[in-house]
Amino acid sequence: MSGHVRALPDQIDTCDRCGMRARLRVLLDRGGELYFCGHHARKYRAALQLVALSMDDIPASGVAAAARFR
């Protein structure tokens, strides 16, 4: 069987508030996901912790390395 390999596209999640690159993924207690950039993650973190099932930081893959490039 070839199997179904779910090839995840190189999708960049963006902040639900401002459209910037998401740095925090929030799984909601009632289902669903929210994404926030660093700014909005800080702004809403306290409130999110009340409704979040889990909160995951999204590493800025590639960006961190690029930012160090000098």
Ligand SMILES: [Zn+2]
């Ligand atoms: Zn944002």
